[in-house]
Each structure stands twice: as structure tokens, then as C-alpha cells.
Amino acid sequence: MKRIITLTVQDRSGVLNRVTGLLQRRQFNIESISVGPTETEGVSKMTLVVEVGDGQRLEQVTKQLNKQIDVLKVSDITDKAIVVRELALIKVASSSQLRTEIHGIIDPFRADIIDVSKDSLAVQITGRPEKIDALIELLRPFGIKEIARTGLTAFLRGYQPQVNEFAAYSLSK
């Protein structure tokens, strides 16, 4: 199952190495990872998407991450009410004649064209990973030259309803 795990960590050298090394050692596959500073100076946040065999192994890896001295907090937010975003840059082969057509495709996705050249253009899209996947599929027939994705980042919504099921927000369902 796919889980979204967020870590707040001390921004010290080696902490990313410790986290990824630990996941590798315990045989977890990291699907994406994004790291950046937070509202607190010296504290960074990592958002990981990992593939986990079962709940017991998930608990084990969460505990192992928590044990790291520079890790302040570990949360599995997969089943919470969360906001999830990823950014992707997609370079599509395109002649000037096709630009309008591509515009028509990306518009409902609220994506932007951020670079245009003679035979290609670059699309920027922000959203949930499924939305990005969907746009990539639609653009594929035009010929995708390059894709760069940030990996997702996420946090809890301001309001957490007192219900345990959030199918709509879960990556695993």
C-alpha cells in the first residue's frame, strides 16, 4: 500500500542520508520525496511517498524514523484530511499549429504554458498526482520530450472531521 509520511527534521547535514538510508535498509521503496524549509528556522519538512507491505511494517519504519536524533516528528497522514500537491513540468513537442489544441487540453487542468520554442512548449501543472498523471496521458499523443516532477508535498487541512474514513483523500484507496 502507498502511504504519505511527513517528517519534520532538524536541518543538519546527513539527515536526508539517514532517512533514505534507513528506508532502503528496511526495504521500503521510496516513490517520491520532497524536502524544504518550514516556518521554523533550522527545521525542514520531508514528504515521502512509500510503498509499504503491511501495517506492521509501516509501524516499524515509522518507529525507526522516529528514533533518529535529528527527526523531530513522523506522521503518516495518508488517512487524514490533507491537502496534497505536486508540481510537474512537461515539455511537449508542438508546432505552432498545435498550440491552440494543447491550450484547450490543459485549460481545464488549470495548467500554464511557461515556455515556448519553435518545436516545443513547456507546461506547468500543479495538483494531486492523479491529476498530473491524467494530463500527461492526454498530452502523450503530441509527443512528450521531457517530464520533471517535484514529488508530492502535503499537510493536514485546518479542520479535521471526527471521522476515520477519508477515502477521497487517501492515495491508497
Add this chain to the structure above:
Amino acid sequence: MKVEAKLEFQTSTAPKTGADLLIDLLIKEGVETLFGYPGGAVLPIYDAIYRAQGRIQHVLFRHEQGMIHAAEGYARITGKPGVVIATSGPGATNLVTGITDAMMDSLPLVVFTGQVASTVIGTDAFQEADVMAITTPITKHNYQVRSIADLPRIVKEAFHIASTGRPGPVLVDIPKDISAGILTEEPEEVLIHLPGYQPTIRPNPFQIKKLVDSLSKAKKPVILSGAGVLHAKASAELTAFAEKHQIPVVTTLLGLGTFPADSPLSLGMGGMHGTYAANMALYESDLLINFGARFDDRLTGNLKHFAPNAKVAHIDIDPAEIGKNVPTQIPIVGDAKEALIQLIDETAGLEALEHQEWLEHLEQYKQDYPLWYQHDPHGMCPQWLIEAIHKITGGDAIVATDVGQHQMWAAQYYNFTKPHRWITSGGLGTMGFGFPAAIGAQMAAPESTVVAIVGDGGFQMTLQELSVVYERNLPIKIIIVNNGALGMVRQWQELLHGNRISESILHSQPDFVKLAESYSIRGYKIDNQEDLIAKLPEIFALNEPVLVDCRVIQQEKVFPMIAPGKGLHEMIGVKPQ
């Protein structure tokens, strides 16, 4: 605090360096002994050690692996961190086995490695190794010092992290320009601030109540006592608790001595080469109370058959150990001593528990399936040898072993009645560990009798430390259980690999007596029981190191045994064949 880091030629009247500051900080931490080996990147530190003569003791080993195992032995006996200094590159990489060993067996170490100067890190400089990356998965934490100003904080944190919570090794990598850098101002006092490291010491009283409730209902309770009890110094509390409620006790390999082996409640060691009674008690129990053991696979055997009917309570200071291998109904995070004190309080009013039937049942197992070996009047049985050592030392020696058959025999036949007497490499199973670990133990306890029980294979991995033993006149008794083979490998090849004895016989060996003599150490070669009995009093009366090459029967195997993949109830070799 102002510092300037520049390389300068140091004289004895030179101003204070980062290295001098380091030595001051170590003395402030209460460090008495440094286990070290010099080299290029630590020359400034060795200059500082030279200047600090009389304030701190440095012991020069002959190989970094030897010295780190000695530091482990020291840590095991004192409970304080063993402090290691090695140079960059090969000095640091030679420590890797010892660091991993300490990580697996939760031994506190603070390891200082030299590093090439900050300006050339990452250029593949002479004797440069990426020690931070290499040691990240094998340390509890590691640091690279980036400025002299950070030294006081890092040293303080390193000692704190190594010795609190679940102990473990911490490495501090010091570039040469930091240790050689000139200190212009005395650093200020630092306070430890580690928001990501707050070990839970006091267990949750609600969980303790849950355990008491289960205990009052249990018909077949059993205690499993591990090395966590040693770290918590909780043997007395464990013994009081077990005796009050008449709960039988199984110890792990590393937990030997946490509960007196001569108590009627003691079932001995559990696991692969444990006693039948211990393993059957775990198998049949309805309440398993684990104090500070980590349910290692060598203890549990096949997890499918491990304690199938038991409710499991697990007391551990490391939450990650709880539920890792064995589903746990009553998780208790905390220090074993704190938990036992609470348990003793909570059960003060409890009436005598009724499990006489269970105790009698286990007693029957003990009677019917005791540890056994066949006596041979012509040769020397290794098991008999351990019993003889037990006898001559009154069962009160500090025993350090290597890894293999002799280790299991020592565990089985040296009935430890007191804690902090037993030093062995459990988790990593490091050959070459035993002899240097005994050196560290003797340094930690100069008045105690220390016996290094080693195999002929493992001893040859770290025997160069005989020099240290001689130099310091450490009266260690080195007993080589010499069967001319890598006995445990040979045993597995015999039993599990169709008797294909592949590369496990040591066809040629040094003359161990002459070898000892070449280090100016007295040596004996003994090949029969009579001679051993005659010589042992003389050997143990000597207040100097002695090496005894004991030629034991090569074919002897360690029994009983749980074959790999089998459950606790599937022991083989439980009766004489």
C-alpha cells in the same frame, strides 16, 4: 566565542588548540581511558594527549579492531561509554566492525575519528574516507565537526546520546584543521538541547496495571530477561519480582547473569542452544513478560511457533523493538528498572499466585532434559573445560568470549549468578571480539579475575593485542578452546550440509605457547583433563597474563539445538545419543 582555524606548527608552549579543548572536554565528561591508535589526521589530537599526560590515560593497541572491541568490553563492565580515537581513512574503516557490533548489542561508545582538513574533504585526499556515510547506518548518531566552536556541544551531545535511552555508538569525525585550529577564547558552558531525542524512562502506569491484571490471571507465566536489564541495573528488582510471584525466568544470551542461574526459578538460556526447559516454557506459556530483550531470531526460532499461546508483554526503552518481531499485547515503553519498581509496587497487595502446577511441570523438564555431554576420559571435553573454569573461579569471574561453539558452551556451562560478568558478541556474532574485549574488561575492573574464552579461529583474528596485555601486565587468563577447526561452521556443515566439511578445518596453526612466549607471556598447552586439573590452580594464582592452549575433542558439537527454520519445541539433541 572567537576562534580562528589555521594550521600552525605546534610546540609545547603553543596556544590551546581544538585538540586541547577536546581533551579538556573528555576529562570533563569523566573519561579516564582512551582506546586509541595514532595517524596523520589525528596528530594534533596526539599532541594534545602528549600535553595532557597524567590527566588522561591512553592505551595504544595494535589494530583499530582490537581497540574498539576493548572499548566495548570496557563499556559492558562499567556501563560508561568506551572512548575510541582513530585516524582518518583506514583507521576509521578498521573500526566499522566494532561500531556495528556495539550498535547491535547496544553498547555505549564515543568514537572520534580524524578526518582530512575541511578544505580538501571530497577531493579523495590521502587517507580520506567518507566516514559519515559509512557509519550512518551503524551508529546511533554521528557528527562531523565544522567549527571549533561546535566542539563543546557536540562532545556533550555525543556522550549523552551514547549513554542514555538505548545505549549505542556515537561517532564524531574531526577534520585536521579543527583539531589543529587555535582557540582564542575559552568556550562557554553548553546545555544539551536535543528536541528529537527524548527517551521515555517512566513507563505508562496504565500499561503496568494491564500487565498486573494479566499476571493475576495467568496460569503459565514466564519472564524473559535480556540485556536491557543490565543497562538498567535492574537485576535485583527482577530477581525480587520473580521470586515474590514465583515466576520462572529464561535469560537471553546477552541477559545471562541478570537472574541467578542457581535459583530454582531459573530455566537457563533460551534460544537456538538454550535449554529444553527454557524453550518449552516460552513455547507453552500463557503470559510472556519480556524485560529488555529484542526477540532476536536466534532466541525465537521460527516466529510461527514462538509462544503461540502467550499474551506478550514487552518492556523496552526502545519503542521500535516492541512489536518488531513478535505481536505484543501489552507494550510498555520505559526503563526496565522503573517498570520493575512500579510492578513491585502494584503487586504488593497481590496474594500468592497459583502456578505451582506450572513450576512443577517445568521442573520435570529440567530433570528429564538437562544439558548433557559425553565424558571422555582420554581427551578433553570442551563443556567439561568450561565447568572446570567455573569451579576454579568460583563462578565469579568476568568471562569474555569470542563467537562460535566455545561461546555457546561458555553460555551453557558457566552458570552466571551475578550480572555484569558476561561479555560476548551477541547480535553481530563478531569473531575476534572476545580477546580484546577481555582487555577492556580487565582495565575496567583491575581487581577482578578476567577469563577470555576463545576459539582457535577467532583468537587468530585479533591476537596482536597480546602486546597490550604484556605491556600493561593485565592478568587475563586466555583459554583457547582449541579444536583445530571453525567448530560452529563445521557443526552446521555436518548437520545441515551433508557433512561436506568445506574450508572449516584449520590445518596449520601457530604454536600458541611459543607465540605467547614471544610476547613475554607465559603459555601452557594442555590436552587432557587430568593435566588441566593439576595446572589450573597454578594458572589462576598467577597475577600475570597466561595463555592456555586447551586441545579439546574436535568432533564435539553444541547441543541441544534448534535447527534453522524450526520452532522452539523442535529441539534436537536434547538427550544423549
